[in-house]
């Protein structure tokens with residue numbers, strides 16, 4: 016296992032313009048200490064105002080108001096957005112006429128600031144305060160679904176930051192129109208926990224949108240709302256506002272953490288530390304993001320939005336929607352804003368020349384039924400809303416956790432895009448890789464046209480202390496410099512959407528493949544180019560990476576001897592030996608035979624019985640039946656929605672392609688560890704997601720194909736050739752996607768039917784990992800190359816590997832046998848065991 020803890024964390028943002036390009040920037044934590052910065056040693060700490068509030072309450076309105084205010088302060092803003100909002104937010108931000116100007120845009124697609132990106136937050140702060148001499152204040156706008164507790168703990172309790180940054184105050188913006196509903200729902204059913212905690216932590220509550228309260232009973236309603244707020248937080252100052260136009264002296268430099276407030280905050284933090292994730296996040300909330308390049312007809316969009324918001328036509332309960340639109344016969348950028356059923360579409364400004372005109376709409380709301388609809392044909396209706404009936408590209412549906420974290424400051428006065436030189440020169444050692452790049456690019460260009468995403472909100476894992484946060488995997492480096500210094504060193508093999516050596520290839524890399532990697536900066540900034548493989552053949556010389564498993568009494572669990580006479584009176588572990596815990600069915604019961612496991616389905620009427628499609632259909636039916644039986648809530652809670660092929664929905668086709676490529680390009684026979692490369696290829700994916708995808712989707716698909724393959728159809732020379740997520744053939748080690756005509760029939764059944772590797776699911780699924788952190792460090796040590804599953808006892812119709820790899824084959828059989836026998840429970844246990852080990 017790599018000594019990750021010793022590594023420097025990836026930089027959040029290359030914000031220090033004093034650093035010469037090419038030089039390693041100084042470690043931020045060193046920079047942070049006043050002793051290392053004699054020039055600024057005396058400078059007072061920079062105040063950080065946390066602006067929080069539920070979805071659509073008016074946080075951005077407040078930020079815009081502050082940035083444009085005549086306060087004379089140089090303000091930096093850190094913005095953590097939820098879902099795929101970056102494009103939307105960025106376009107919507109008023110860059111300030113005479114007010115603050117945006118200097119830098121950075122996205123960290125790592126999760127909710129309150130859950131998973133605290134580490135990145137600290138780094139961003141560290142780097143901001145390095146320029147403290149030009150900075151008076153920092154605003155930190157959270158997502159509408161953030162719990163302020165972890166932020167408060169980072170800003171207030173963190174000793175490292177103490178000297179340079181101080182928590183000035185927590186401002187919570189609430190929506191006067193919707194607050195009642197949110198608090199009542201929280202009271203009745205624990206929905207909207209975020210709204211509750213945001214008020215609980217506030218120093219100031221801005222009771223915004225009072226203009227939306229009917230004027231007749233406005234006074235009474237506001238008084239009641241104030242009572243509600245004070246019931247949650249008696250210390251909060253409440254300010255009424257319309258469009259957050261408040262006296263800024265009541266917002267900035269409050270120095271709220273005097274003795275009284277500090278005690279209050281401390282008590283809250285203490286209380287919060289014991290809360291479970293589900294207590295602080297509404298687990299039903301999802302994000303759906305739709306992108307479309309074509310210009311839209313604004314009337315159709317309005318009709319479509321009204322159907323969604325007002326008629327709830329697609330079963331969605333939308334809490335929040337925002338978007339940018341490019342409209343026919345107009346060069347104006349239109350913004351769409353909706354909070355519950357109130358919406359507006361207004362022209363905001365002219366599209367800039369360098370901007371790519373796009374429609375991008377983000378919906379956030381209660382989610383269960385969305386998924387059903389996403390699979391259903393309403394997608395077509397939905398895109399029909401955009402001008403014409405054709406999709407113009409294929410629709411991707413993915414479930415991903417993605418949040419964006421943007422830092423911009425007013426110091427420079429103009430945007431400073433990253434320099435071309437900030438990005439590493441790629442090395443190109445394998446000409447074949449170039450073909451693959453081209454293929455990937457062309458495959459994905461069309462899919463760039465229409466993108467449909469469903470995002471899931473983050474779940475808090477380590478609530479309080481940043482030391483608990485493992486930023487390595489989840490915390491991708493957005494500027495690339497630090498990754499290049501570590502995982503992307505020239506010799507490090509990396510297989511993903513690799514770059515080519517030519518300039519035009521760099522340009523052609525601007526596809527949705529790139530956009531599926533959150534670790535780059537979108538909107539016109541140069542793409543970070545990952546490095547190529549080292550010589551793939553070199554590791555042929557290495558021995559098998561398989562680890563030795565020690566045996567003997569020192570390493571194995573003790574199993575007591577069977578004693579038929581053991582009585583329950585005995586204490587100790589023997590007492591249950593021989594005692595039937597789960598009653599077994601009566602062997603003489605004839606009805607049991609009917610349902611005997613292993614006989615296959617008796618009720619299947621599919622024409623393509625036994626095909627992967629057939630299996631998938633039955634699994635889906637069983638899943639739906641189970642959902643009906645146990646109810647949606649239990650279904651979600653037990654993790655069934657994160658199990659099996661459902662997991663694939665959280666991945667874009669491009670990501671899946673890269674996943675396959677990475678795994679197959681790092682085969683056991685080459686002594687490679689694909690987990691390591693997966694982590695590099697997917698810096699924003701958690702270990703849990705990687706492992707989950709591997710076991711729930713990748714492995715089951717492979718097994719499905721293998722189970723249906725005939726040994727005679729397989730060219731033994733190409734034993735390691737694999738098909739990727741979309742059925743394209745490529746060869747391990749060579750990274751070639753060149754189809755091998757010898758293997759054209761690899762996936763044909765006895766009657767010549769074709770088995771495409773697609774969205775199928777085998778009869779078994781692997782259980783989800785629940786809400787706990789999955790420590791997959793064992794993956795590095797133990798499960799080095801489980802993908803090498805080439806022999807299948809069960810199907811007797813498998814690859815017949817002949818010459819040249821006997822040693823590998825033995826390994827594979829062992830691994831295969833073990834996975835074959837693993838039930839989902841056992842698999843989970845295996846994860847758990849190894850998490851504990853490591």
Ligand SMILES: Nc1nc2c(ncn2[C@@H]2O[C@H](COP(=O)(O)OP(=O)(O)OP(=O)(O)O)[C@@H](O)[C@H]2O)c(=O)[nH]1
Pocket residue numbers: 068069070071072073074075076077158159223224225226227256257258259335352353354359
């Ligand atoms: N009528 C009315 N609308 C307001 C007021 N304040 C903000 N809005 C509108 O409410 C919508 C949401 O405002 P934002 O500032 O984007 O809300 P937010 O809290 O940043 O939203 P998220 O980023 O989704 O969390 C926008 O359409 C605003 O124009 C107000 O006082 N009255």
